[in-house]
Amino acid sequence: MSGALLVTLPVAAPVAAAVVAVVAPWPRARSASGVAASLAVLACGVALAAGNEVGRTVADDHLLRVDAAAAFMVTVIGAIGTLATVAGVGYLRTEGARDATATRDARRYEALVQVFLAAMTLSVLAGNLGVVWVAIEATTISTAFLVGHRRTRSSLEATWKYVVICSFGITLAFFGVVLLYLAATQAGIPPAQALDLGTLSAHAARLDPALTRLAVGLMLAGFGTKAGLVPFHTWLADAHGQAPAPVSALMSGVLLSVALVVVLRVRSLADAALGPGFARDWLLATGLATLLVAVSLLVAQRDLKRLLAYSSLEQMGLLAVAAASGTRLAIEGILLVVAAHGLAKALLFVTAGELQHAEGTTSISDLAGVASRAPALAGALAAGLVALVGLPPFALFAGEIAIARGMADAHLATALAAALVLLVVGSGSLVSHGVTVLFGRPAREGRRVRASPATAVVAVTGVTVLLVLGVVGGPLAHLLAAAATSLGAR
Amino acid sequence: MSAGTYASLVDLAAGLLLLSAVLVVWRRDLRAATRLLAVQGAALGAIPVLAGIRARDAHLLVVGAAVIALRAVVFPRLVAARLRGAPSHDREGAPVVNTATSLLVTALLVTAAYALGGSLVHAGPSSSARAAPVGFALVLVGVFLLATRRHALSQVVALLLLDNGIDAVAFLASHGVPPVVELGASLDVLLAIVILGVLAGRMHEKFGGTDLDDLRELHE
Numbered sequence: 285m286s287g288a289l290l291v292t293l294p295v296a297a298p299v300a301a302a303v304v305a306v307v308a309p310w311p312r313a314r315s316a317s318g319v320a321a322s323l324a325v326l327a328c329g330v331a332l333a334a335g336n337e338v339g340r341t342v343a344d345d346h347l348l349r350v351d352a353a354a355a356f357m358v359t360v361i362g363a364i365g366t367l368a369t370v371a372g373v374g375y376l377r378t379e380g381a382r383d384a385t386a387t388r389d390a391r392r393y394e395a396l397v398q399v400f401l402a403a404m405t406l407s408v409l410a411g412n413l414g415v416v417w418v419a420i421e422a423t424t425i426s427t428a429f430l431v432g433h434r435r436t437r438s439s440l441e442a443t444w445k446y447v448v449i450c451s452f453g454i455t456l457a458f459f460g461v462v463l464l465y466l467a468a469t470q471a472g473i474p475p476a477q478a479l480d481l482g483t484l485s486a487h488a489a490r491l492d493p494a495l496t497r498l499a500v501g502l503m504l505a506g507f508g509t510k511a512g513l514v515p516f517h518t519w520l521a522d523a524h525g526q527a528p529a530p531v532s533a534l535m536s537g538v539l540l541s542v543a544l545v546v547v548l549r550v551r552s553l554a555d556a557a558l559g560p561g562f563a564r565d566w567l568l569a570t571g572l573a574t575l576l577v578a579v580s581l582l583v584a585q586r587d588l589k590r591l592l593a594y595s596s597l598e599q600m601g602l603l604a605v606a607a608a609s610g611t612r613l614a615i616e617g618i619l620l621v622v623a624a625h626g627l628a629k630a631l632l633f634v635t636a637g638e639l640q641h642a643e644g645t646t647s648i649s650d651l652a653g654v655a656s657r658a659p660a661l662a663g664a665l666a667a668g669l670v671a672l673v674g675l676p677p678f679a680l681f682a683g684e685i686a687i688a689r690g691m692a693d694a695h696l697a698t699a700l701a702a703a704l705v706l707l708v709v710g711s712g713s714l715v716s717h718g719v720t721v722l723f724g725r726p727a728r729e730g731r732r733v734r735a736s737p738a739t740a741v742v743a744v745t746g747v748t749v750l751l752v753l754g755v756v757g758g759p760l761a762h763l764l765a766a767a768a769t770s771l772g773a774r
Numbered sequence: 775m776s777a778g779t780y781a782s783l784v785d786l787a788a789g790l791l792l793l794s795a796v797l798v799v800w801r802r803d804l805r806a807a808t809r810l811l812a813v814q815g816a817a818l819g820a821i822p823v824l825a826g827i828r829a830r831d832a833h834l835l836v837v838g839a840a841v842i843a844l845r846a847v848v849f850p851r852l853v854a855a856r857l858r859g860a861p862s863h864d865r866e867g868a869p870v871v872n873t874a875t876s877l878l879v880t881a882l883l884v885t886a887a888y889a890l891g892g893s894l895v896h897a898g899p900s901s902s903a904r905a906a907p908v909g910f911a912l913v914l915v916g917v918f919l920l921a922t923r924r925h926a927l928s929q930v931v932a933l934l935l936l937d938n939g940i941d942a943v944a945f946l947a948s949h950g951v952p953p954v955v956e957l958g959a960s961l962d963v964l965l966a967i968v969i970l971g972v973l974a975g976r977m978h979e980k981f982g983g984t985d986l987d988d989l990r991e992l993h994e
Contacts, residue, residue: 521992
């Protein structure tokens with residue numbers, strides 16, 4: 285396949301599937317095209333990554349450009365997108381059986397999920413910072429009605445907060461983009477190339493430092509909002525808790541890390557223009573603050589989906605702290621955690637959604653003792669939690685070790701120690717809440733629950749991939765190294 | 775157009791931008807706020823139009839016309855369409871910060887914007903860059919409104935003010951961002967307003983009002 289097609293298809297395939305979802309009268313065709321589009325994204329990601337092992341640029345024009353980091357992220361989006369669209373078929377079927385989701389709503393759900401996927405692939409593939417911004421904002425636009433899909437009071441509240449806080453954050457980022465554009469044109473870069481990521485990093489040293497500092501600060505805060513970083517993190521738990529489970533899986537599994545990769549690109553630009561200190565201090569401060577907030581809310585959490593949401597917040601805090609170091613090892617670790625956390629979280633949200641559907645609640649105390657009522661789902665939940673807390677042999681373990689070593693190399697031992705303490709407390713509360721859900725004394729007599737075929741497929745695939753990644757991550761080493769280089773690792 | 779006329783017309787447009795922002799802070803009536811947004815959008819669009827006439831650049835005229843169409847007509851109307859014609863509904867209720875204090879804060883923010891923006895934006899391609907701090911002022915006032923207003927639609931107005939401010943910086947200090955970015959950004963803002971409008975409508979159905987203090991089910 286030609287390079288240009290490989291680069292365009294990850295954006296075009298979901299857009300085409302969205303059109304199918306709007307026009308096709310047959311539910312099966314709509315579901316099939318959705319899953320097919322996600323698989324196409326995955327295939328393109330793998331093909332790009334395979335052709336990209338040494339960091340070679342496959343295609344480079346002003347709109348779309350592929351580096352190893354983009355290839356890696358397209359693969360992750362495709363993999364988790366596939367799991368989420370498969371789970372979405374199950375979600376719509378069970379909701380349809382209850383007649384809660386009419387056909388019109390089902391169409392809208394399927395179309396918006398595909399637009400969401402396209403927006404995410406565009407934001408990692410775009411070579412122009414302005415287009416990256418447009419794509420990130422499009423992720424908010426496309427997910428607004430997905431978060432509010434169930435039309436309850438609380439989902440409406442969650443949607444409002446989500447759209448307002450993310451719009452505000454992303455508007456700050458836009459201001460940053462505009463100021464950076466001014467700095468670039470003042471430095472004599474022609475307007476047409478003034479937001480091109482490659483051109484900007486090549487001429488970073490010429491940018492006016494005062495203007496660039498403000499621009500970078502606004503972009504870190506703004507794009508950080510979508511990654512769930514403090515101070516604009518408050519939308520995250522509400523949105524993840526209220527959205528349909530497959531949407532939560534996508535938001536938590538990939539949206540946060542897509543935004544984080546944008547933050548990493550801004551960091552690499554900032555390092556080139558301002559020296560390493562500015563972005564490092566910012567990321568350390570917001571990362572540790574995010575970790576602290578997340579862990580303190582994990583400890584006393586009473587709701588399973590919010591527990592999972594705060595665990596994502598915790599991971600994002602850790603990744604921001606790791607990004608501060610900027611060492612090669614740390615960035616490779618970040619990318620490995622992005623993949624492993626995304627898979628584990630997708631698996632967990634889908635399982636939690638199935639439990640919510642069967643038991644009518646997400647309250648941890650009401651779900652207690654699930655292992656006896658729903659052994660298959662409980663197994664998936666247990667596997668996901670073990671993977672999530674970073675125990676070997678799952679991939680998260682390897683990623684976190686790499687981060688720890690990378691940070692030690694960068695002489696950030698104090699921050700590393702603080703992050704590790706918080707991480708241990710967070711993992712401890714995840715495990716303790718998990719044990720309550722699985723083996724706690726049941727609040728009431730419940731009927732036996734069987735996992736739906738879609739959830740079973742997602743769970744088995746997710747656990748298998750996590751194990752394979754953790755045990756034989758070797759083939760990934762080249763790709764991770766190249767991706768770290770393209771994100772400006774030192 | 776002589777350089778002098780151009781400079782004074784740009785200053786007039788910048789003055790209108792600032793004045794309309796201050797009036798939005800002063801008036802708590804949302805109908806008035808949408809009209810002020812329309813004035814602000816027209817003043818904003820006038821800046822590239824003036825630059826286009828001066829430089830005989832058709833491209834800038836088109837950009838200016840598009841900005842006026844969107845920000846002076848479409849955006850304010852989208853917000854106004856969500857008003858219900860009932861004074862009790864279309865008004866910001868008991869404000870978090872009273873009007874006099876709000877105006878005082880606005881004055882401080884404008885001063886801060888001049889201190890900050892003046893030192894950052896150096897002479898751009900035209901003399902209009904001097905007025906760029908007005909854009910910074912709009913951004914700061916927008917953030918202030920977003921933090922202190924509790925009516926759902928007031929927050930939409932605040933977001934629009936913020937966005938107008940960013941565009942003002944782009945148009946005053948340069949000739950605006952590249953068309954593909956401007957187009958994508960405007961489309962995103964348009965969709966965000968539509969979504970927030972729909973949500974405000976649903977909120978009215980479910981809660982019987984659009985006061986954001988009613989949103990308190992989700993918390994730790």
